[in-house]
Amino acid sequence: MKRESYLPYGRQWIDDKDIQAVVEVLKGDYLTTGPNINQFEQAVADYVEAKYAVAFSNGTAALHGACFAAGIGDGDEVITTPMTFAASANCVLYQGGAPVFADIDEHTYNIDPIEIEKKITEKTKAIIPVDFTGQPVHLDSILEIAKKHNLIVIEDAAHALGATYKGRKVGSISDMTMFSFHPVKHITTGEGGIITTNNREYYEKLLQFRSHGITRDPDIMIRNEGPWYYEMQFLGYNYRMTDLQAALGISQLSKxxxxxxxxxxxxxxxxxxxxxxxxxxxxxxxxxxxxxxxxxxxxxxxxxxxxxxxxxxxxxxxxxxxxxxxxxxxxxxxxxxxxxxxxxxxxxxxxxxxxxxxxxxxxxxxxxxxxxxxxxxxxxxxxxxx
CATH class of the missing domain: 3.90.1150.10 (Aspartate Aminotransferase, domain 1)
Incomplete structure (x- = not known):
């Protein structure tokens, strides 16, 4: 017998607590960058057992930030899987690099480490493996290849919040890991993404990149003209998450x-x-x-x-x-x-x-x-x- 109503392939689950969390922000002082951003970042970092997390307006922006932090630029090659959403490769193009596609394992549907090795050249800068459908990639093999060739691993874990690899949370293992908070993902912030990392240098670059390349940190400014002063030190983007999104994310993460x-x-x-x-x-x-x-x-x-x-x-x-x-x-x-x-x-x-x-x-x-x-x-x- 045919089902009466249409059942989508994916959908968010928003309850009254989620709604109340957003309403409280609407009644408060901050709608854009406010205290919920840091709270959400810390909550995600704690959950995946990483040292740092930087929230972005969406997962694509987060991947772009990771490519910037990794130093990917003109002429660099980055190996990734073709079995993914376009953002996993587009983020390389944004930085002037060239995506190189390595084939998948026919059983797991994840990128095949053997195929990664075949694609490495003198121009290879990084690997972007994707945890397709939520199944972790073979991280040991990929990290071993990366170490051998001095490559950076940016794990696209848009599908894999809550997944584990050999007893460790996905998000704490690769050099940088991206999670997405699109409505069909495990939790949602409407649109949103985040990079988790254990590397302080990447963390600081990501923070600055998502906000026009601007800093107010007197320790890294070239000069300091007063408490109002800020510096744009490189070309960044407006990739900030809002406090509204972060409040929803905090509530969602609790579930x-x-x-x-x-x-x-x-x-x-x-x-x-x-x-x-x-x-x-x-x-x-x-x-x-x-x-x-x-x-x-x-x-x-x-x-x-x-x-x-x-x-x-x-x-x-x-x-x-x-x-x-x-x-x-x-x-x-x-x-x-x-x-x-x-x-x-x-x-x-x-x-x-x-x-x-x-x-x-x-x-x-x-x-x-x-x-x-x-x-x-x-x-x-x-x-x-x-």
């Missing part, structure tokens, strides 16, 4: 463990229901970490289906199940094609893209919602499989 546990519960329900459907493949389970499950992706076995992925996708939409596809490989986008990136450079990612569908997964779902997804997927796959 992160509950949110992640619900995601894991719903994933378990999906896995149990789909494991015997012979025409689909359920997600790989990482063996050296714990996913925080931002996305749940099924992979279609095309040889066992009577119809195309598009027809499966449309059939699920017709059941009022809000499916999606994550992602179109970045190097296949028209802009990147114009830059000279060619189809065929990452065959595993390209093949995966043609076979995946993202199912709804978010904490505000109910178990009945999950069962509706299971019924729809089972119905459609059985109808169109051999």
């Amino acid at each position: 992160i463990d509950r949110f992640v546990e619900l995601r894991k519960k719903y994933v378990s329900m999906y896995n149990d229901a789909f494991k015997d459907l012979h025409a689909i493949q359920i997600p790989y389970q990482v063996k050296d970490g714990s996913s925080s499950w931002h996305l749940y992706i099924i992979r279609l076995k095309r040889e066992k289906l009577l119809v195309s992925r598009k027809q499966i996708f449309e059939a699920l939409l017709n059941e009022n199940i809000g499916v999606n596809v994550h992602y179109i490989p970045v190097h296949l986008q028209p802009y990147y094609q114009k830059l000279g990136y060619q189809r065929g450079i990452c065959p595993n990612a390209e093949k995966l893209y043609e076979e995946i569908i993202t199912l709804p997964l978010f904490p505000a779902m109910t178990e009945d919602d999950v069962q509706d997804v299971i019924k729809a997927v089972t119905k459609v796959i059985r109808l169109y499989s051999k």
